[in-house]
Amino acid sequence: xxxxxxxxxxxxxxxxxxxxxxxxxxxxxxxxxxxxxxxxxxxxxxxxxxxxxxxxxxxxxxxxxxxxxxxxxxxxxxxxxxxxxxxxxxxxxxxxxxxxxxxxxxxxxxxxxxxxxxxxxxxxxxxxxxxxxxxxxxxxxxxxxxxxxxxxxxxxxxxxxxxxxxxxxxxxxxxxxxxxxxxxxxxxxxxxxxxxxxxxxxxxxxxxxxxxxxxxxxxxxxxxxxxxxxxxxxxxxxxxxxxxxxxxxxxxxxxxxxxxxxxxxxxxxxxxxxxxxxxxxxxxxxxxxxxxxxxxxxxxxxxxxxxxxxxxxxxxxxxxxxxxxxxxxxxxxxxxxxxxxxxxxxxxxxxxxxxxxxxxxxxxxxxxxxxxxxxxxxxxxx
Amino acid sequence: xxxxxxxxxxxxxxxxxxxxxxxxxxxxxxxxxxxxxxxxxxxxxxxxxxxxxxxxxxxxxxxxxxxxxxxxxxxxxxxxxxxxxxxxxxxxxxxxxxxxxxxxxxxxxxxxxxxxxxxxxxxxxxxxxxxxxxxxxxxxxxxxxxxxxxxxxxxxxxxxxxxxxxxxxxxxxxxxxxxxxxxxxxxxxxxxxxxxxxxxxxxxxxxxxxxxxxxxxxxxxxxxxxxxxxxxxxxxxxxxxxxxxxxxxxxxxxxxxxxxxxxxxxxxxxxxxxxxxxxxxxxxxxxxxxxxxxxxxxxxxxxxxxxxxxxxxxxxxxxxxxxxxxxxxxxxxxxxxxxxxxxxxxxxxxxxxxxxxxxxxxxxxxxxxxxxxxxxxxxxxxxxxxxxxxxxxxxxxxxxxxxxxxxxxxxxxxxxxxxxxxxxxxxxxxxxxxxxxxxxxxxxxxxxxx
Numbered sequence: 001x002x003x004x005x006x007x008x009x010x011x012x013x014x015x016x017x018x019x020x021x022x023x024x025x026x027x028x029x030x031x032x033x034x035x036x037x038x039x040x041x042x043x044x045x046x047x048x049x050x051x052x053x054x055x056x057x058x059x060x061x062x063x064x065x066x067x068x069x070x071x072x073x074x075x076x077x078x079x080x081x082x083x084x085x086x087x088x089x090x091x092x093x094x095x096x097x098x099x100x101x102x103x104x105x106x107x108x109x110x111x112x113x114x115x116x117x118x119x120x121x122x123x124x125x126x127x128x129x130x131x132x133x134x135x136x137x138x139x140x141x142x143x144x145x146x147x148x149x150x151x152x153x154x155x156x157x158x159x160x161x162x163x164x165x166x167x168x169x170x171x172x173x174x175x176x177x178x179x180x181x182x183x184x185x186x187x188x189x190x191x192x193x194x195x196x197x198x199x200x201x202x203x204x205x206x207x208x209x210x211x212x213x214x215x216x217x218x219x220x221x222x223x224x225x226x227x228x229x230x231x232x233x234x235x236x237x238x239x240x241x242x243x244x245x246x247x248x249x250x251x252x253x254x255x256x257x258x259x260x261x262x263x264x265x266x267x268x269x270x271x272x273x274x275x276x277x278x279x280x281x282x283x284x285x286x287x288x289x290x291x292x293x294x295x296x297x298x299x300x301x302x303x304x305x306x307x308x309x310x311x312x313x314x315x316x317x318x319x320x321x322x323x324x325x326x327x328x329x330x331x332x333x334x335x336x337x338x339x340x341x342x343x344x345x346x347x348x349x350x351x352x353x354x355x356x357x358x359x360x361x362x363x364x365x366x367x368x369x370x371x372x373x374x375x376x377x378x379x380x381x382x
Numbered sequence: 383x384x385x386x387x388x389x390x391x392x393x394x395x396x397x398x399x400x401x402x403x404x405x406x407x408x409x410x411x412x413x414x415x416x417x418x419x420x421x422x423x424x425x426x427x428x429x430x431x432x433x434x435x436x437x438x439x440x441x442x443x444x445x446x447x448x449x450x451x452x453x454x455x456x457x458x459x460x461x462x463x464x465x466x467x468x469x470x471x472x473x474x475x476x477x478x479x480x481x482x483x484x485x486x487x488x489x490x491x492x493x494x495x496x497x498x499x500x501x502x503x504x505x506x507x508x509x510x511x512x513x514x515x516x517x518x519x520x521x522x523x524x525x526x527x528x529x530x531x532x533x534x535x536x537x538x539x540x541x542x543x544x545x546x547x548x549x550x551x552x553x554x555x556x557x558x559x560x561x562x563x564x565x566x567x568x569x570x571x572x573x574x575x576x577x578x579x580x581x582x583x584x585x586x587x588x589x590x591x592x593x594x595x596x597x598x599x600x601x602x603x604x605x606x607x608x609x610x611x612x613x614x615x616x617x618x619x620x621x622x623x624x625x626x627x628x629x630x631x632x633x634x635x636x637x638x639x640x641x642x643x644x645x646x647x648x649x650x651x652x653x654x655x656x657x658x659x660x661x662x663x664x665x666x667x668x669x670x671x672x673x674x675x676x677x678x679x680x681x682x683x684x685x686x687x688x689x690x691x692x693x694x695x696x697x698x699x700x701x702x703x704x705x706x707x708x709x710x711x712x713x714x715x716x717x718x719x720x721x722x723x724x725x726x727x728x729x730x731x732x733x734x735x736x737x738x739x740x741x742x743x744x745x746x747x748x749x750x751x752x753x754x755x756x757x758x759x760x761x762x763x764x765x766x767x768x769x770x771x772x773x774x775x776x777x778x779x780x781x782x783x784x785x786x787x788x789x790x791x792x793x794x795x796x797x798x799x800x801x802x803x804x805x806x807x808x809x810x811x812x813x814x815x816x817x818x819x820x821x822x823x824x825x826x827x828x829x830x831x832x
Binding site for chain 1: 441442493494495496500501502503505506507509510513514527530531534535537538539552596597598623625626825827
């Protein structure tokens with residue numbers, strides 16, 4: 001493998017991974033002050049983190065904006081639930097099956113959509129994903145169970161499980177060799193998968209393959225003129241990205257064995273685009289931050305109501321408290337989309353590089369307080 | 383070379399064997415810990431001065447209006463259980479164990495969530511309530527798909543789910559769960575109640591065309607209504623499925639005109655029903671004569687909120703409903719009075735069922751003398767009560783379905799106020815809509831879950 005000076009040494013990668021793993025695994029501790037330290041939300045952080053990392057491998061590196069990534073998420077979920085229904089409640093086959101089926105699906109969609117670039121590619125992926133969504137609701141209902149969602153039932157075959165144990169009275173739960181995958185064990189499982197996914201993403205970012213993808217982003221035509229066939233590389237990136245989404249989808253099914261078609265809706269595809277741009281497209285950690293932020297808003301902000309607000313602002317004098325609560329309340333509860341939209345606009349206008357650019361600017365400010373504002377234009381990674 | 387290959391196969395087999403053994407070993411403890419359930423249960427409030435209920439309703443999407451009204455009812459129920467306000471149905475419910483000081487001496491608090499009328503979002507929100515907020519019971523409704531998804535979550539997590547508005551036969555049929563309870567009526571009952579009225583009004587020679595919301599509720603309602611009308615001698619021309627939240631139904635309504643049908647049955651609810659009915663009327667369906675008969679539209683599941691949304695268009699249209707605020711029994715009047723005093727307008731049927739469910743759950747805890755789900759569930763099963771607005775009611779233990787009066791209603795031709803939109807045509811007694819629980823199959827599952 002050719003090594004160029006710009007590729008950091010193994011030690012630095014190990015250090016990054018160690019810090020990252022520590023941060024992810026201690027989430028139940030440092031998320032507690034934010035009111036987010038409960039298994040379901042932590043699982044969502046990890047799962048959508050994987051989804052966003054995968055999306056970023058495509059969008060961040062090649063610049064191809066897929067507007068239909070939720071389709072892979074949905075396909076992964078359905079495949080995983082079918083693995084639970086047909087074979088075993090063990091999660092490993094479900095993960096493999098979900099990722100594999102989503103990757104195969106990505107081969108199909110990628111083969112068609114990658115014939116075009118730019119806006120046409122986005123529209124193609126959007127159309128294909130919306131088609132999958134509508135099919136899941138109509139002709140494919142025997143496989144997807146339509147609006148009701150695919151669920152486990154008492155009389156599923158579960159061939160492998162039933163060779164070893166008898167049917168219990170209730171529905172079985174998903175497990176990793178007997179360890180139940182709900183609550184914190186489920187989170188740690190997702191966290192370990194996230195760490196592995198992050199490592200793969202890190203390796204791709206710093207490999208010659210990643211460099212080629214970035215070259216495609218900067219000028220695909222020039223790549224073509226130098227006699228370099230970009231299509232296979234793009235397709236490969238698309239498949240990896242789809243596989244990551246399928247992996248995330250199967251994890252969703254593992255922590256909660258139910259798959260609904262709404263996972264494939266265009267709003268879900270849009271969400272991952274938001275996550276990536278909010279965090280910083282083309283950066284390693286950015287999409288993760290974006291995913292965390294959006295899921296936090298969706299789960300915590302949306303549950304605020306007037307009484308919670310009154311509690312928060314109880315330190316203010318009475319009259320002022322009511323005014324503040326009145327002003328803030330449209331932005332929480334049902335209005336969380338409004339807050340998210342406003343935040344998104346602020347970030348896109350003032351920090352085109354997302355949260356990561358914000359952090360970079362901050363760190364520069366801290367390091368050179370005098371030079372602070374008069375900085376040169378940002379150079380963005382990727 | 384051959385040695386290498388040998389090594390590989392051995393190690394692979396070893397790995398598989400090892401993992402099976404490890405799996406069995408890890409699974410063993412779960413067989414022993416299951417018996418320990420009776421002593422502890424999830425979110426046991428024994429050491430806390432309060433108990434928390436979770437109210438998970440659609441605040442966005444096609445059923446948002448219903449969700450908002452449900453939330454109002456939940457808040458009112460909590461007030462009454464805690465002994466605040468005028469007590470509402472606590473004054474009329476018989477038998478009543480609650481004492482107006484919370485449940486088992488603990489004050490009731492609540493948290494809310496948005497289901498977005500999506501199974502995924504509903505389960506995420508419910509999990510937040512269970513894992514973070516420590517709710518002992520959660521409730522909510524408006525979409526049967528979402529209700530069924532939450533009900534199975536309830537069984538998995540061991541926390542009771544009191545269904546709000548859900549009308550699918552599956553909720554207490556093939557998807558019933560030990561931890562889920564439904565007070566609301568279902569599609570089968572709608573069919574049984576509507577049948578005789580349809581026969582009187584529209585005769586026995588009709589050709590019906592169904593437009594059906596494409597999910598569990600729509601499917602079962604279509605089936606139940608079809609069974610009823612075909613038993614009357616009606617012919618079913620076609621049954622077309624429409625996506626939930628479609629918004630524009632014109633592409634589905636145009637073919638009705640040329641199908642030779644003379645009755646349109648709208649298996650829609652919420653904003654979907656408002657849209658499809660309005661468009662059907664705008665297309666002039668009701669002014670047509672087909673097969674020598676006046677064209678009619680039927681909305682099997684009606685609600686006052688929908689009637690409000692559809693305005694003029696509901697006039698004269700038949701349907702069924704669980705409850706209506708104009709009922710003159712003691713319980714209904716008490717509820718309408720306290721709801722009106724609190725919010726300034728009468729409650730919807732969704733609000734009624736959610737209010738009643740909350741009171742019933744609290745009452746069951748009080749009766750059982752415990753918050754432990756197995757005891758509470760046993761207290762609710764086969765519980766008979768009166769004074770909650772629908773006459774004498776039975777919470778059948780075999781499928782957790784309530785049996786009570788069903789109302790057949792018609793869109794009011796001359797409304798006296800903006801709320802006086804439905805007139806009650808007939809109160810169908812409980813016996814006429816009771817059925818054998820075996821016809822829908824399904825299994826409740828165990829009382830105690832790990």
